Amino acid sequence: MKFGIDKEGRKVHYKNALQWKQYFCPYCIEKLVLRNGKKPCFAHNVIKERTPLQRMCPEYHESLGYSKIDNATDVAYVMNGGIPLYLCNDGNRFELRAYFPTISENCRNKLIQNRAEVLINKKKWCCIENLSYYRVYDITKWIDISIKPKLGTEFKEVKRKWLYGIKGIDIKNDIYYSSENGGYRVAIKANIYVGKKYRMMFLEKAPWVNGIVFKNVGQIKLKENCKQKVFNIYEMKIIKFTEEVRQFIEGKRYHLADKISEIIPLWPPAVCDGKELTFNGDTAWFYHLPNNSSEYLYEIQDGKMYFLSGNRVFKISDISAFSEKVVVITNKIIKDQKILDNTDDTNVSAEIKYILNYKKRLNYKNLLEVKIIMKDIRGNIIDYNKDNNSVPEKGILSMDSNVPIIARVMKGNYCIYSGKYGLEKIDYGRTINIDCRGFGNIYYRYNRVCRYRKINWKGIREKFYMYRGGVTGSATYENKILMYKLRKNLTKENKDIYKILYKWIWTEKVPVNLQGLLHKMGENL
Ligand SMILES: [Zn+2]
Incomplete structure (x- = not known):
């Protein structure tokens, strides 16, 4: 090697070098040895493990199985x-x-x-x-x-x-x-x-x-x-x-x-994080304020360096198409993707100014999602996403929402109850409507049909026999509706119950203590 750099940053030829002074490699900044003898020159100390900076130095000549870094892009990253x-x-x-x-x-x-x-x-x-x-x-x-x-x-x-x-x-x-x-x-x-x-x-x-x-x-x-x-x-x-x-x-x-000298991002707005700029578009404009010395702008794209125009305002395009977009400022023209060579050009710099990224959305704010928590009177959370078709206890629900809501209990087209924080009078055949205004409407209908199979006929039969001899009264309109419904849903299990009920209603001798049970049956049929 002909030239070394002294502690004051001066480039010194080996012929002018002093034995007692320390010199450094202009490329990898390692300490140099001044060799005398037949072939005087500057030389590196032999190094066992090479750092990437040493591997990029064009003045390492021995081949110890290290891969040399000489591609301009890689050299820029290492520098x-x-x-x-x-x-x-x-x-x-x-x-x-x-x-x-x-x-x-x-x-x-x-x-x-x-x-x-x-x-x-x-x-x-x-x-x-x-x-x-x-x-x-x-x-x-x-x-x-x-x-x-x-x-x-x-x-x-x-x-x-x-x-x-x-x-x-x-x-x-x-x-x-x-x-x-x-x-x-x-x-x-x-x-x-x-x-x-x-x-x-x-x-x-x-x-x-x-x-x-x-x-x-x-x-x-x-x-x-x-x-x-x-x-x-x-x-x-x-x-x-x-x-x-x-x-x-x-x-x-x-x-x-x-x-x-400066490079200033002009347009569009970007998220700036240290060297990194993140855009949500494909094109970005920059302004280059040069100083007197020679400066060249390059862009790295997929591992290769391309010259950017010498204009003060320059453009980087296809940001989304390439995973790697980097703006580099150098003091040397890059030829054949090589920036360092064995010439006497010892002051080559390549500074990465910006790393450009693409993101579809720059802003990661989460959209507001409606969250409504409904609880029954015992404080159990009712999950309407699951197949939940039973009326809450006493027909009451309380509601807690992160957006203002108005909830209604509907019977057909009529609203029979409404509230912001709770609902009452929920029953089968009725529909709950939760109006979340800007966030839309939620409807939930309590259907009776599904309950039918769950009726415990055995238990009803036992109660029928238990209250048979008790106080009786005349049949109500509701009792008649129940009988009509039961006739439509006759099975082996409820045939005898229908017969008993038929007898009670036509003789106007319905046990008074059974009216509550009959009401429930009617609801569930
Ligand atoms: Zn070196």
Whole structure:
């Protein structure tokens, strides 16, 4: 390798390099070794386990069975640190959270069907249904994310969005955006702008840098080498472009820019969640406010990067058609889906600005559903969804509803009782009508017919014999109707009962004590 980067962010040729100074790889920011001898150059230390960032470095040449990451899209994801890491706070207490980017509904459902689980550093962490964010607490180089069972080729989207894992916390170098709900970590080599606010962590006090104003805003607890440490969080505002600021920022593998560049979503309205924008339409318009340096906008679509027009206002279309839509800002033109190569171009950046998602409905408010709870006088809930055809005790029901209702007991077309909270006079042959106004009408009719088979003829017969010799009276009109009904429903079981009743009615000698029973029979026939 010809060039290395020194601690002040300067690009240094190996011929000008000093043996005692530390140099870093311009691509993967690893420490470099300065080789002398016949073939002098910068070289990497041999690494056993490579992180995705190291696998994407074009300066790794040995083939140790690691798959190189060289596709521009994958490189962009890796340069952004894999799953975006957010520095969130509640007052002055801070926390680092890796928010798993949204995947398409289709893909998510398939994973749930497969009962997929997310593993962190090869340990089971959670199932897809409960996935939201992972709290990063340990200071490690890289956090490994995998999914069990192994994903098929149809899950490419998940592989890119999740399986590059999380670039570990780098206290010395990481810079985060400053925003109310938590700012995400700036992609390596991306621009840091004069005039904008950022956040950084320091074990002790922030250094004094001419051109930067640091303000302590809180603390974060993290674990380093099995020990809990408290770090200070500082708000960093760069007030002017100075050589000290440049050295400070570029020594951390970022690029200091003196003019702000921004991409602003214009239309339509979207749900904005960190880097993620969710639309319920297919087209979205953005405004690009460029700075002086060369900037190119690309969109990632299904794993490929496409150039977006150089116009200030640009359009992203077919949002619903692709599970992966990402807006990337780079300082290099991408050729043949390659962004890094072995040229001397060592300052390539690719910052993911927005991850676009599609959702049919942005608003997940539940529609109001009418809920009416009906109870009998004993407080039992009556469920009218089931085949429930018995009149409530004493014909009384109480009602509790989440919407205003008016309930009525109807006999034919006449209303014989109405109320907001309760009903009386419910009987067979009558209909309950619950008027829920805007939510419609519910009708429930108590039919007699079904009750017929339930009549206990044996018990009636016993009572008939019991009261045979008692006080009698003349037959009522109701008694005659009952006899008429019984004749229409004659069976082996009730034949003798009919005969007795016939005799009583024609002789006008109906036992008085049996009138209640006869009334019930009439109701149930
Ligand atoms: Zn490297």
